[in-house]
Amino acid sequence: MAPLLQSSQPWVEKYRPRQVKDVAHQDEVVRVLTNTLETTNCPHMLFYGPPGTGKTTTALAIGHQLFGPELYKSRVLELNASDDRGINVVRTKIKNFAAVAVGSARQGGYPCPTYKIIILDEADSMTEDAQNALRRTMETYSKVTRFFFICNYISRIIEPLASRCAKFRFKPLTEDIMTNRILYICNEEGLNLDSEALTTLSSISQGDLRRAITYLQSAARLFGSSVSSKELISVSGVIPGEVVQALLSACRSGNFDMADKEVKNVIAEGYPASQMLSQLFDIIVEADDISDEQKAKICKKFAEADKCLVDGADEYLQLLDVASTTMRAICNMP
Known part of the structure; x- marks a missing residue:
């Protein structure tokens, strides 16, 4: 026992x-x-x-x-x-x-x-x-x-x-510190984690070691002793990068129907709208081909939508509003 x-x-x-x-x-x-x-x-x-x-x-x-x-x-x-x-x-x-x-x-x-x-x-x-x-x-x-x-x-x-x-x-933990602790736990538990999976785990846990260890244990329970980057993402609730990029690409295209389709896909898959906003924010802030003025307009809408989501607004409507604002800003539409 x-x-x-x-x-x-x-x-x-x-x-x-x-x-x-x-x-x-x-x-x-x-x-x-x-x-x-x-x-x-x-x-x-x-x-x-x-x-x-x-x-x-x-x-x-x-x-x-x-x-x-x-x-x-x-x-x-x-x-x-x-x-x-x-x-x-x-x-x-x-x-x-x-x-x-x-x-x-x-x-x-x-x-x-x-x-x-x-x-x-x-x-x-x-x-x-x-x-x-x-x-x-x-x-x-x-x-x-x-x-x-x-x-x-x-x-x-x-x-x-x-x-x-x-x-x-208490300072946020650095990637090196988190990596050392995770590798120690992997060694103790007999887990195999490649360098890509380690980087992914550090990224999705955002300096929170407790969250990283919880994700690691969940993935080990579901997928056994060898855990990949994709499997860690699936247990963490983080939206896969290709889904976020697909929505952003639809916004860049200037085609509202395409953007609407991607938003519906996100909602249908059950991804939380607040998580999508968080990941879109990271990509847009670091994008070199979007001007500071365009970023400011988009991020202002992110803040408004996030507040609405916290207050219980409809996720589809808020995400569609964000997508249309992003499209107008990037494509310089009126």
Whole structure:
């Protein structure tokens, strides 16, 4: 039974770094936090940066390294965006946990300092009222509780909270770092990945290592030990390059019926319109034969269509609107 459980474990968890020093590419953060762990003098912290760069991993690793497996559950409270984190939770659950004092209980080589840790993942999705309610709690119980805020956008954390924390910015992972980690996982799992597939995986995951590992595991489950670039694209939800190029070519032709046909094909295949906009944007911005003025007109329409899609507009109509605007801009139509 054990091997079955092992094989069903997500690779994101299986290969998650267990210690702060193992977190990849965040050298400044690791250096400062390693010193913090040695002294156990831990301030309130704010980790921010793109998804999949090691923020949550680092917070969890600090908790495990300070308290060890036995005391971790009683000393660390984790709350994610999926939990109710409105003002009532701040006033009850968080306040009650923060208020309880703890003694020093050094166990099994772990320092176990005399404070607890509350980890608030995706803190930028907390309401402003809830964030304001935390201010007093942080000050009142700072001797016995430390707060770790984790978010993608530091601008969504109110200034009074941000100013109470030591801030750590997590950088997007470079292609080299991601490649090394993916190759390590492939070696451990007995997978074959050629250089083209590696480049594709790095491209479609956009610096998010968690996403890259998830795509890799999905492809391995579906296609076995040898995974190609095409197979990675099929599990990732990214639209194949030839489909995007076909729509762009129809726009360049100046033939509205041809563009309409390609848009219908995209919708019929079930590709998300927002993903098509994202990939079209990348191609058009880098195109040498389109002037800056034309790019500006097209990208303005991309922004409008993206907002409409977020608000629940019809995907076919929005994509057709984008295609017709792109056609008029490229072909200099009125």
